[in-house]
Amino acid sequence: MNYQNILIAKEHNIATIIINRPDKLNALNKVTIQELHHAFSVLETHHDVRAIIISGSGEKAFVAGADIAEFAEFSVEEGIQLSAQGQETLFNFVENLRVPVIAAINGFALGGGLELAMACHIRVASDNAKMGLPEVSLGVIPGYGGTQRLPQLIGKGRALEMILSAAMISAEEGYRVGLVNHITKPDELLDFCYEIAQKIIKNSPAAIAMAIHAVNANFREGENGYETEIKSFGKCFGTVDFKEGTKAFLEKRKAVFTGE
Numbered sequence: 001m002n003y004q005n006i007l008i009a010k011e012h013n014i015a016t017i018i019i020n021r022p023d024k025l026n027a028l029n030k031v032t033i034q035e036l037h038h039a040f041s042v043l044e045t046h047h048d049v050r051a052i053i054i055s056g057s058g059e060k061a062f063v064a065g066a067d068i069a070e071f072a073e074f075s076v077e078e079g080i081q082l083s084a085q086g087q088e089t090l091f092n093f094v095e096n097l098r099v100p101v102i103a104a105i106n107g108f109a110l111g112g113g114l115e116l117a118m119a120c121h122i123r124v125a126s127d128n129a130k131m132g133l134p135e136v137s138l139g140v141i142p143g144y145g146g147t148q149r150l151p152q153l154i155g156k157g158r159a160l161e162m163i164l165s166a167a168m169i170s171a172e173e174g175y176r177v178g179l180v181n182h183i184t185k186p187d188e189l190l191d192f193c194y195e196i197a198q199k200i201i202k203n204s205p206a207a208i209a210m211a212i213h214a215v216n217a218n219f220r221e222g223e224n225g226y227e228t229e230i231k232s233f234g235k236c237f238g239t240v241d242f243k244e245g246t247k248a249f250l251e252k253r254k255a256v257f258t259g260e
Contacts, residue, residue: 013237025064026056051197055104063113085141098209115144132168204241205259
């Protein structure tokens, strides 16, 4: 597929996706959401891709929100469909991806941009990043999972203050409240994320996928996370990776994992 709005590169089992709409501060429109879905879908099937980094082009923004012009005239039903399709196509899809995704937040991450970062498994921000969910200032609420994931990450009270005030917070504040894992200088951001990815790809892809599934289970309605962990733990024993990992440990050598 030829992409209009994203760029993809692969190196040493790590893929990098760059949202490439710098003139729009990398805002998410329908085309970009569909392209991201396709890219993540394809990369997940590539056995040589064991971690994915996503960032925005330019120096100003990761993603500065959704493309408001696309939905300014929507009806109630169209709004419901927009939110439901977006969550299924991209945000929930990324959260449940078998391959770990690292958000490299380079500048503004607002509205749908912060929601995309929160759907990723790990978040790293440059020290000039600004993050927020300003939707109520437009007469709407976050619709791509923001009202759910932000409280999960930083707590209900802080999340409500951010959402209801439509305020932006700095990278430092984001780190303090647990919204981002690390802060770096802008010119070190991608390299830092790459270092995290390199640590991840040394481990079993099969076990990593199971771990993501088990952690996410704690936040699913009606699902017992402990039960999911027990079943996922057991499934690991049937994988080639488990046999290789334990054998390598006993033989005092580095394991060579295949993800099987």
